[in-house]
Amino acid sequence: MAPLLTSARFATTVARLAQLPEDDGVPEVAFVGRSNAGKSSAINALCQRRRLAFASKTPGRTQALNYFALGPGALPPQAFVVDTPGYGFATAPIEVKRAWDQLAGRYLSQRRSLAGVVLVLDIRRGLTDLDRTLLGWLRPEVPLLVLLTKCDKLTQAQRAKAMRQTEEALVALRLPNPLVLLSFSATHQIGIEEARTFIGDWLAHCATGTPLGQELE
Numbered sequence: 001m002a003p004l005l006t007s008a009r010f011a012t013t014v015a016r017l018a019q020l021p022e023d024d025g026v027p028e029v030a031f032v033g034r035s036n037a038g039k040s041s042a043i044n045a046l047c048q049r050r051r052l053a054f055a056s057k058t059p060g061r062t063q064a065l066n067y068f069a070l071g072p073g074a075l076p077p078q079a080f081v082v083d084t085p086g087y088g089f090a091t092a093p094i095e096v097k098r099a100w101d102q103l104a105g106r107y108l109s110q111r112r113s114l115a116g117v118v119l120v121l122d123i124r125r126g127l128t129d130l131d132r133t134l135l136g137w138l139r140p141e142v143p144l145l146v147l148l149t150k151c152d153k154l155t156q157a158q159r160a161k162a163m164r165q166t167e168e169a170l171v172a173l174r175l176p177n178p179l180v181l182l183s184f185s186a187t188h189q190i191g192i193e194e195a196r197t198f199i200g201d202w203l204a205h206c207a208t209g210t211p212l213g214q215e216l217e
């Protein structure tokens with residue numbers, strides 16, 4: 001499925017729900033996570049592009065839903081990758097936080113075209129309460145891939161420990177969603193192929209109408 005992800009191109013920016021593309025079955029995969037976790041960098045690495053999604057040292061850089069279209073350029077998009085605004089941006093005013101909850105919360109809980117969600121966590125931080133809130137918005141059938149990113153910052157032993165702790169924290173939530181965890185690094189190209197395979201499977205099964213979940217076991 002790498003060729004599909006590497007065909008990504010900017011499609012549209014959505015600041016209000018009314019601006020979303022038709023919810024008409026073109027599958028989409030949303031990247032969610034705290035501000036500065038590494039969502040945009042993960043998208044760039046998976047799509048083999050340097051600056052498709054805008055990554056930045058300034059937290060809160062991504063302020064709207066950014067849609068990237070996948071598939072041959074001349075044809076209607078086969079799928080979308082969606083970069084979402086990071087949450088937990090410490091200095092964001094309360095109105096900005098509320099606007100985020102409205103946009104991302106409703107998007108995640110209502111969007112029927114959502115084929116999967118990639119939760120991006122800084123491996124040094126693990127799962128936080130804001131991530132738990134977000135997971136509570138997911139519909140039960142939507143599969144979840146958790147990328148523990150920036151793993152290049154840790155030793156192998158530290159990575160294994162962080163994976164274990166995050167897995168325990170996720171299991172404790174008793175989510176009904178199909179769930180996979182991966183150690184990941186956008187800068188050091190770790191976990192890229194595995195993540196592509198999961199995302200590719202989600203999109204392929206949506207395209208062919210195969211029920212989700214069967215092949216993820």
Ligand SMILES: Nc1nc2c(ncn2[C@@H]2O[C@H](COP(=O)(O)OP(=O)(O)OP(=O)(O)O)[C@@H](O)[C@H]2O)c(=O)[nH]1
Pocket residue numbers: 033034035036037038039040041042054055056057058059060061062084085086087149150151152153184185186187188
């Ligand atoms: N060492 C390391 N740094 C990373 C990695 N991924 C992202 N970063 C850095 O982390 C910072 C934030 O990355 P972004 O991809 O912009 O994070 P984001 O989640 O999109 O942030 P917002 O759009 O603000 O929510 C940047 O300085 C990146 O270079 C990684 O795998 N390893």
Ligand SMILES: [Mg+2]
Pocket residue numbers: 039040041054055056061062083086
């Ligand atoms: Mg971003």
